[in-house]
Amino acid sequence: MHLKLELIVLPVSDIDRAKAFYEALGFRLDLDKAVSDDWRAVHLTPPGSEASIIFGTGLTSAAPGSVQGLYLVVADIEEARAELTGRGIEVSEVFHDTGGLFHHGHHAGEVTHHVEGQHRVDGPHPERASYGSYATFSDPDGNGWVLQEVTQRAPGR
Template sequence: MDYKFEVTVIPVGDVDRAVHFYRALGWRFDAEFADDEGYRLVQFTPPGSPASIIFGTGVSNAEPGSAEGLHLVVDDIEAAREDLAERGVRVSEVFHDKTGVFHHAGTTGRVSGPDPARTSYGSFASFSDPDGNGWVLQEVTTRLPGRV
């Protein structure tokens, strides 16, 4: 039985502001649905991703901006960081974790610059949407066995 991760819901406080932000990132606008009772759903998909995000009104009880650790895998961390910066996103400098493994929560354990050995899965950058939902870019150049 395959279980494919398809979508995650992120909590936002201002749907129109979020639409503008994710459009400015160059993400594909997939769908929007609203009813006359105030329910509104919007879906976007990052370029090259099989998974999407959904946000809106009445789709989550979570506090706006409370999502963190949403990972976007890229094959060139520096080019991805530059692309976001050119789109007006406040994105961190590239960093790696002091353990040489997965990054700590927040900014704890961050060491400036990419992983010195440029190991796959070892270099990161981070940014937030206007509500504060936290995204992490992770450079993956060679997948672990069994991953596609």
């Protein structure tokens, strides 16, 4: 059986502001449909992605900004960061984790805090190891995204 992640529901407080933000990121607008004052769906897809995001009215009861750790994989972390900042998006500096652990818990503009086993260091991974360099940003509501550089996929991926 294949299970393919297709759609992630994001809780936002201002639909039009979120739509403008994700379009500025370069996400493709697939749908903006309102059936009534109680239901509107905005569906967007990141460039090159098979998975999409959706937000709107009547889609979720989750608190705006409560989704964290959404990963966007990029081939060149520095190039991706430069492109996004050039589009007016506030993105953290590139960093890596000397502990070699899955990155979690940091957002653009947030003070770095210690996570057991995690050792965040400024700059890309020294060998530019695949899966080793990160940058973070948040949407206007605080939903948290992570850019991760992947130059060579792990076996089975």
